[in-house]
Amino acid sequence: MLEHLNLRQKLTILLSIMVVVGLSLGGLGLSAVLKHNARQEITATALLIMETMTSVRDYTNQQVNLELADKFAVDFIPQSVPAYSAREVFEVLRRKTEYQDFFYKEATLNPTNLRDKADSFETQIVERFRKNKNLKELDGFRKIPGGDIFYIARPLAVTESKCLECHSTFNVAPKTMIDRYGTVNGFGWKLHEIVGVQMISVPARKVIQKSQQSSVWILGIVSTMFIGIIILVNIFLNHQILRPLKRITRIAEEVSTGHMDVNFQEISNDEIGKLAKAFNRMKLSLEMAMKKLKQFYNSTQ
Structure with missing residues (x-):
């Protein structure tokens, strides 16, 4: 089932399980x-x-x-x-x-x-x-x-x-x-x-009620904090990982169809930024290989 979910959904499920167990x-x-x-x-x-x-x-x-x-x-x-x-x-x-x-x-x-x-x-x-x-x-x-x-x-x-x-x-x-x-x-x-x-x-029951009242308040506060953390993690994941990955995927698809005028944006120095640099180097290598292939083809005519 997890194979059909995107990264955000998988991470949300993981965090939810951790919250429930915790x-x-x-x-x-x-x-x-x-x-x-x-x-x-x-x-x-x-x-x-x-x-x-x-x-x-x-x-x-x-x-x-x-x-x-x-x-x-x-x-x-x-x-x-x-x-x-x-x-x-x-x-x-x-x-x-x-x-x-x-x-x-x-x-x-x-x-x-x-x-x-x-x-x-x-x-x-x-x-x-x-x-x-x-x-x-x-x-x-x-x-x-x-x-x-x-x-x-x-x-x-x-x-x-x-x-x-x-x-x-x-x-x-x-x-x-x-x-x-x-x-x-x-x-x-x-x-x-x-x-x-x-x-x-x-x-x-006086002892039990007093402890239960405190438990409800504390668990409510902790649950709210965890939910807030899940929301913040999802926001961070969306802005810092998912959007850049989607952008890299879209550009890679354009390059695969022959549009060499687009570039992978290197907007950070983290792993996503390094991935964009690697794709840019791959794109440059691909352009050079295509030029050599074109020259070789012209020389054989």
């Missing part, structure tokens, strides 16, 4: 890189949220509880619980569009508030942190009925003895807390024990 292979690599970058970007945002929630917990422990110490001795105040404060602050943060897909949970093995109860998957994460004290962070993808999610988890340990005022035994816990949550859950904690994990999660 974009296909490059697209696969680019997709992996962009997905990694999207994951890193979302991870950075999630860690920032987690650090903010940790700051809220510290603030609640160090300042709110200190101010409410006298009242807390008489009445249990949920807002004085670091986990409660962090969760409520996060819900306020989620009202912003850029954070509405994020979810925060302090998944605890034995929480006072069953809202924070760890499920089987979260329990496995807690146990991993318990077994490896040097492990400070975990992330990955989790399958749930609503779709895969990407999560980041950090261990949650009892770092202050004041936490044990509510979580050691129900005998020393505030009566109003017992009235609210009962005597079954949230007790038996020990100082420095890992009791749960802070977990930030986001739908996996």
Whole structure:
């Protein structure tokens, strides 16, 4: 099939194949890189949220509880619980569009508030942190009925003895807390024990969509550049190669029919120009041979 195509068509097909193959292979690599970058970007945002929630917990422990110490001795105040404060602050943060897909949970093995109860998957994460004290962070993808999610988890340990005022035994816990949550859950904690994990999660589609959007933009730009290159190559090929070759071909056809008054134009010093010079020398040799042949013919008459 290629034998019936001209040089421009052959070169265009070759460049098109190179573009398709290049974009296909490059697209696969680019997709992996962009997905990694999207994951890193979302991870950075999630860690920032987690650090903010940790700051809220510290603030609640160090300042709110200190101010409410006298009242807390008489009445249990949920807002004085670091986990409660962090969760409520996060819900306020989620009202912003850029954070509405994020979810925060302090998944605890034995929480006072069953809202924070760890499920089987979260329990496995807690146990991993318990077994490896040097492990400070975990992330990955989790399958749930609503779709895969990407999560980041950090261990949650009892770092202050004041936490044990509510979580050691129900005998020393505030009566109003017992009235609210009962005597079954949230007790038996020990100082420095890992009791749960802070977990930030986001739908996996968020990571995929972010990388796909970037891929579409980048591949679109690269495709446009390649198309522009193909057009420029065709323009260059037409002006610098095809037109001179057509002109040489036309003159060669005229010379072949006996029109010796035409010359091959030597318009450049490249291969096309050298070809024109060679044809001019061939034409000159042909003229000389024809003159000698004519002289020989006249001398024999």
